[in-house]
Amino acid sequence: MTQLSSTAETATDSAREALVARLTEVLGDAVVGSYIKPGLDVWVRVRTDAWRAAGHAVRSHLGMDYFDFLSMIDWLPSPFGKGEDDPTEPPPERSTEVVQGYTGGDTRFQMLARVMSSSSHLGITLKADVPDEPFAVDSWIPVYAGANWHEREAHEMFGVSFVDHPDLRNLYLPTGFEGHPLRKDFPLLARMVKPWPGIVDVEPIPAEFDQDAAEEPAEEAST
Amino acid sequence: MTLMSDRNQLAYIAAQAADSRVNVEIETEGMTLNIGPQHPATHGTLRIVARLDGEQVVWAEPVCGYMHRGYEKLTEVRSFPQVTTLINRIDWLGSFANEVPFILAAEQLMEVEAPPRAQYIRTILFELSRISNIALFLGDMAAQLGAVTPVFYAFRDREYVLNLIEGATGGRFHPNFDRIGGLKDDLPAGWIDETKAVMKKMRNFCDEMETLLVGNEIFQHRTRGIGIIPAAVALQYGLSGANLRASGVDWDLRRDQPSPMAWNKADWKVWTHPDGDSFARYWVRLQETRESTRIVDQLLDSLPAGSVMAKVPRIIKVPEGEAWVSTENPLGEMGYYVVSKGDTGPFRVKIRSASFNNVSISSWVLRGVYVPDVITILSSLYFILGDIDR
Numbered sequence: 022m023t024q025l026s027s028t029a030e031t032a033t034d035s036a037r038e039a040l041v042a043r044l045t046e047v048l049g050d051a052v053v054g055s056y057i058k059p060g061l062d063v064w065v066r067v068r069t070d071a072w073r074a075a076g077h078a079v080r081s082h083l084g085m086d087y088f089d090f091l092s093m094i095d096w097l098p099s100p101f102g103k104g105e106d107d108p109t110e111p112p113p114e115r116s117t118e119v120v121q122g123y124t125g126g127d128t129r130f131q132m133l134a135r136v137m138s139s140s141s142h143l144g145i146t147l148k149a150d151v152p153d154e155p156f157a158v159d160s161w162i163p164v165y166a167g168a169n170w171h172e173r174e175a176h177e178m179f180g181v182s183f184v185d186h187p188d189l190r191n192l193y194l195p196t197g198f199e200g201h202p203l204r205k206d207f208p209l210l211a212r213m214v215k216p217w218p219g220i221v222d223v224e225p226i227p228a229e230f231d232q233d234a235a236e237e238p239a240e241e242a243s244t
Numbered sequence: 245m246t247l248m249s250d251r252n253q254l255a256y257i258a259a260q261a262a263d264s265r266v267n268v269e270i271e272t273e274g275m276t277l278n279i280g281p282q283h284p285a286t287h288g289t290l291r292i293v294a295r296l297d298g299e300q301v302v303w304a305e306p307v308c309g310y311m312h313r314g315y316e317k318l319t320e321v322r323s324f325p326q327v328t329t330l331i332n333r334i335d336w337l338g339s340f341a342n343e344v345p346f347i348l349a350a351e352q353l354m355e356v357e358a359p360p361r362a363q364y365i366r367t368i369l370f371e372l373s374r375i376s377n378i379a380l381f382l383g384d385m386a387a388q389l390g391a392v393t394p395v396f397y398a399f400r401d402r403e404y405v406l407n408l409i410e411g412a413t414g415g416r417f418h419p420n421f422d423r424i425g426g427l428k429d430d431l432p433a434g435w436i437d438e439t440k441a442v443m444k445k446m447r448n449f450c451d452e453m454e455t456l457l458v459g460n461e462i463f464q465h466r467t468r469g470i471g472i473i474p475a476a477v478a479l480q481y482g483l484s485g486a487n488l489r490a491s492g493v494d495w496d497l498r499r500d501q502p503s504p505m506a507w508n509k510a511d512w513k514v515w516t517h518p519d520g521d522s523f524a525r526y527w528v529r530l531q532e533t534r535e536s537t538r539i540v541d542q543l544l545d546s547l548p549a550g551s552v553m554a555k556v557p558r559i560i561k562v563p564e565g566e567a568w569v570s571t572e573n574p575l576g577e578m579g580y581y582v583v584s585k586g587d588t589g590p591f592r593v594k595i596r597s598a599s600f601n602n603v604s605i606s607s608w609v610l611r612g613v614y615v616p617d618v619i620t621i622l623s624s625l626y627f628i629l630g631d632i633d634r
Contacts, residue, residue, distance in 0.1 A: 167481035
């Protein structure tokens with residue numbers, strides 16, 4: 022950020038460029054995209070079949086010995102919006118166009134993982150497309166043992182399976198839970214069964230209260 | 245070779261024979277022990293299933309999810325300023341510290357920076373929540389070992405810090421005080437002097453704990469050499485915070501990562517311990533609390549004047565982009581991966597909470613320990629259930 026002097030910023034940026042260059046050297050054409058946000062962070066997208074190879078590469082060639090987290094992103098815009106629609110009206114038209122973030126991509130779901138180096142204190146965020154068929158990637162447990170719980174969480178929340186994972190039981194959800202809650206097309210039931218009172222006035226305000234409301238400055242919904 | 249009299253030798257052999265008989269007897273019958281979900285050592289509702297061979301744990305697995313609230317899903321239907329209300333409840337003992345990384349991530353995407361005074365006050369409140377959080381740990385760990393006095397001291401002295409947090413923010417546990425672009429309010433009158441007095445009390449508290457526990461023979465026997473986590477394993481599992489520093493890794497995000505906060509304006513030290521056992525984790529946290537009081541004192545002395553709020557639009561819309569911001573929270577590294585699509589609310593928030601990684605190592609570290617040590621080790625790893633289950 023702005024606290025960094027510009028020289029320090031360019032130094033870390035060139036260090037990040039070197040990370041990407043080294044990774045490309047090791048993985049070859051499995052690196053399909055990279056993005057450096059000046060002074061802040063670096064993103065690299067790898068091919069799906071190279072997901073575990075990328076883990077090995079960042080660990081042994083880039084010195085990223087610290088496992089931060091592993092998760093997934095569903096890029097489909099939510100068909101339910103924020104659950105603030107009037108239940109008596111027909112649902113509004115919403116875009117179904119899947120637009121990926123940094124480093125692009127071709128699939129609705131993407132893997133997301135972050136690792137860091139305990140010596141240089143630099144981190145790298147890795148992404149990979151996950152195709153619908155087969156909806157699976159290689160497990161990272163042979164690379165980072167700590168990926169175990171993160172993969173179990175991603176499995177129950179998104180439905181992705183991890184090849185070679187020894188124990189893909191639910192971590193949070195009850196056994197036998199149907200659906201994958203963090204998918205965008207999984208409705209947030211609390212918002213579906215009852216209109217959200219913070220936004221929608223469910224009942225018309227009685228006249229005597231309405232006058233009071235008109236005198237007070239309008240409250241912002243966001244505070 | 246040790247020299248023994250005949251009589252002693254005979255007694256020794258008899259004792260050994262008795263030991264091995266007991267061991268053989270116990271080896272024949274395995275047993276599964278269920279610890280929790282309502283055990284006082286679990287700080288909430290965590291269940292541990294342990295398979296025992298005699299007194300020894302041969303396999304153990306934590307079972308979580310009793311308190312999962314689905315914050316990652318809930319953030320998707322909230323606007324950016326509303327999210328802080330939710331994430332306050334992740335690590336409920338250090339609530340203000342939970343708000344900071346999320347607000348920093350939103351500010352990073354909006355390219356807004358809080359004014360210097362707000363950065364200082366943020367850092368001060370951040371350290372106060374660390375002190376109140378860790379103070380409870382310092383007493384609570386002793387309670388898990390059977391010592392009752394320290395936990396009363398901890399609750400007594402933590403109250404002073406909570407009063408300070410309440411004085412500044414209005415909330416003891418859930419301040420909800422951090423805003424995109426700064427803070428809700430400036431500090432109240434007289435707060436600075438009071439804080440300095442409390443920091444002195446907290447240093448006394450640390451001294452008390454050190455005299456009561458660190459030198460205590462029973463405490464040392466119960467914690468030294470128990471639950472050793474080597475640095476390489478700790479890093480692989482993503483252990484962070486004091487747990488990692490107790491394994492000898494000299495890494496503190498407050499010092500080693502540029503962030504628009506005021507930690508680099510104070511002179512303080514990052515403590516590490518080479519042992520990686522339960523004792524080391526306790527000791528590192530004790531030293532950290534002292535350092536936090538030093539940070540607060542120094543920042544109060546050099547508090548800059550000015551506004552506590554930058555200019556931000558009335559309706560906050562965060563530009564499209566992705567940001568990862570993490571800070572060194574009381575429990576370890578806490579970070580938010582925020583994806584925005586240019587809307588008033590986030591598109592996706594991945595919450596990386598420290599306790600999740602810190603507890604995931606427990607099935608590794610509990611293998612081969614004795615049953616009473618299970619409690620010591622879990623207590624020394626120090627997790628908050630809300631921080632695991634989110």
